[in-house]
Amino acid sequence: MRDTLRALGLLISTSARVAPGRSLLVLLEVLGSVAEILTALWIGIIVDGVIRRQPDRIWFGLVAMVITIASGWTLSLTGAEARMTLSEKLGFAFDRRVARLNASIPSIEHLERADYLDQLEILRSTRGLIGTGLASLLWSVNVIAMAVASISVAASIDPRLLLITLSAIPAIIGTRLRNRWKARAEEESALPGRRSRQLAGVALRPSTGSELRAFGVRATLGRWLIADLDRWRRPTLWATRRGAITTAVEEIIFLAVLVAVLLWLILQLGSGTAAPAIAVAVVAARQIQWTVFGLVGQFGSMADILRNVRRMIWLDDHAATVGHDFAGRRPTPDRLRHGITLDDVGFTYHGADRPSLDGIEVHLPAGSVVAVVGENGAGKSTLVKLLAGLYRPSTGRILVDGVDLAELDVDDWRRHLTAAFQDHLRLELTAQQAVGFGDPERIDDRDATGRALRLAAAEGLRKALPDGLDTQLGAQWHGGVDLSGGQWQRLALARAMVRESPLLRVFDEPTAALDAQTEHELFERYIEQAREGVDRGAITLLVTHRFATVRDADLVLVLDRGRLIEQGTHDALIRRGGHYAELYRLQSRGYH
Numbered sequence: 001m002r003d004t005l006r007a008l009g010l011l012i013s014t015s016a017r018v019a020p021g022r023s024l025l026v027l028l029e030v031l032g033s034v035a036e037i038l039t040a041l042w043i044g045i046i047v048d049g050v051i052r053r054q055p056d057r058i059w060f061g062l063v064a065m066v067i068t069i070a071s072g073w074t075l076s077l078t079g080a081e082a083r084m085t086l087s088e089k090l091g092f093a094f095d096r097r098v099a100r101l102n103a104s105i106p107s108i109e110h111l112e113r114a115d116y117l118d119q120l121e122i123l124r125s126t127r128g129l130i131g132t133g134l135a136s137l138l139w140s141v142n143v144i145a146m147a148v149a150s151i152s153v154a155a156s157i158d159p160r161l162l163l164i165t166l167s168a169i170p171a172i173i174g175t176r177l178r179n180r181w182k183a184r185a186e187e188e189s190a191l192p193g194r195r196s197r198q199l200a201g202v203a204l205r206p207s208t209g210s211e212l213r214a215f216g217v218r219a220t221l222g223r224w225l226i227a228d229l230d231r232w233r234r235p236t237l238w239a240t241r242r243g244a245i246t247t248a249v250e251e252i253i254f255l256a257v258l259v260a261v262l263l264w265l266i267l268q269l270g271s272g273t274a275a276p277a278i279a280v281a282v283v284a285a286r287q288i289q290w291t292v293f294g295l296v297g298q299f300g301s302m303a304d305i306l307r308n309v310r311r312m313i314w315l316d317d318h319a320a321t322v323g324h325d326f327a328g329r330r331p332t333p334d335r336l337r338h339g340i341t342l343d344d345v346g347f348t349y350h351g352a353d354r355p356s357l358d359g360i361e362v363h364l365p366a367g368s369v370v371a372v373v374g375e376n377g378a379g380k381s382t383l384v385k386l387l388a389g390l391y392r393p394s395t396g397r398i399l400v401d402g403v404d405l406a407e408l409d410v411d412d413w414r415r416h417l418t419a420a421f422q423d424h425l426r427l428e429l430t431a432q433q434a435v436g437f438g439d440p441e442r443i444d445d446r447d448a449t450g451r452a453l454r455l456a457a458a459e460g461l462r463k464a465l466p467d468g469l470d471t472q473l474g475a476q477w478h479g480g481v482d483l484s485g486g487q488w489q490r491l492a493l494a495r496a497m498v499r500e501s502p503l504l505r506v507f508d509e510p511t512a513a514l515d516a517q518t519e520h521e522l523f524e525r526y527i528e529q530a531r532e533g534v535d536r537g538a539i540t541l542l543v544t545h546r547f548a549t550v551r552d553a554d555l556v557l558v559l560d561r562g563r564l565i566e567q568g569t570h571d572a573l574i575r576r577g578g579h580y581a582e583l584y585r586l587q588s589r590g591y592h
């Protein structure tokens, strides 16, 4: 109930904010249709005037009816126009709200959570429904008014007609069932809906097209896509079919009740003079049916809308919970004096049954170059993401010069770091923008981009592009050029070099698509860069699989299945003759 009230509040406040005038004008449509109810009253007066042979009553009824119909139409048309515009504006407002919400969450966890993505998918597939929320809410007032009016009219004709309202009971039960089925169908469709869009995307992307063709799996993918589309539509079809059956049953019950009540009336009134009374009773009975079913149906629609507004609130609440973990407001210092300390840090991904990082205790000294090595799945990227503030540790703390990272303003912290990730962005913009993205304030700064390209050893790439930095990237755009995997990676590296004086630079296997020699050269450049930032205490953290590259690092961290098993300089670790020394020996043998 509390959730429903919150949903109603959100609906009304958002409507009042995005279209205050139209939110009021929508009421005219309601007034218009309430006015039309009066038509029944005027007909009654006209009929009465005819029976009693009173021309004044007949004229009064006729004039009142014409005025009512004309004003009802005018009000309805004005209100309907307002309703349509309001629906659009409200729908857009909620779409924007979802987009803003997604962008505002500081963590990336929500983008990996199936339940969050499912709710988003449902909101996407029911897009537009929420837009009709306020109009539908006001229409409910109208439907209630009509129901009260028609029930009162019926009661004044013959109280036995009220028995017809009993047919609302199966309609209420049916509506509740239909809503439950619909909600279940929405939940069940979300996952196959997301998957079918993903499969369709895979089939259409040029980067995946070659693998699909090379493996000859296009037909298989097509079959899976059809199966997922089927799984996506089936729950809705099932709910619709069962819904139609319950509606038919309700209609039959209603007809049975109607016939029974009318027979009772007819048998008691007898024949002849009772004909007009029976006609009025039939009209009143139809009116009751219309309003009762309208009322129940209206509550069904409102339940649909509110269910989706509640989903939005669920997303809001999720964002607020995540926001709570990122509520720190302290500014990031301009230089590191001591360094970054990981104090018993552990991290478990949402839904995972074991931690990806466990009990990490290490100090990254200010001004150092730190290398992180370990086998696939050891937890290297997770560590980098924790340091970048993309997740918060599940246990322990990360201390930046003794201050918990959670206490720092996350946006300010990110302004003080720069990163190149393994799964880097392929920004299909101009080359200038794709690099300039590394510092939002310098997206169009050509000097900054030129410097960053030099530092990333990617100047050759600029020369190779037909329009230099103005070249549109991506073959799917007019005049766009595609790049090789290594070239994209160099752009990502250059992007990480745009920000001039970061406190933390993280490179998470940014050179995996480059050859070992190039990686080595680049790593030497990183070290040069790191030495330049030494007076700021800047830390450079490099994740790599190639051990030869990390020899010059000040500190090497060796991760194994989420635990930090060794740390020290390359020489110290080799002397120690442990896991690192063993892996280094194996790799050196492999390369020579």
Ligand SMILES: Nc1ncnc2c1ncn2[C@@H]1O[C@H](COP(=O)(O)OP(=O)(O)OP(=O)(O)O)[C@@H](O)[C@H]1O
Residues within 6 Å of the ligand: 112, 349, 350, 352, 356, 374, 375, 376, 377, 378, 379, 380, 381, 382, 383, 422
């Ligand atoms: N989003 C996620 N949800 C659940 N588990 C995850 C997620 N990302 C990674 N993991 C798990 O966490 C563990 C550590 O992954 P991580 O990506 O940090 O390893 P890594 O050392 O960087 O591996 P690689 O060298 O292959 O990049 C792995 O067992 C992985 O399956």
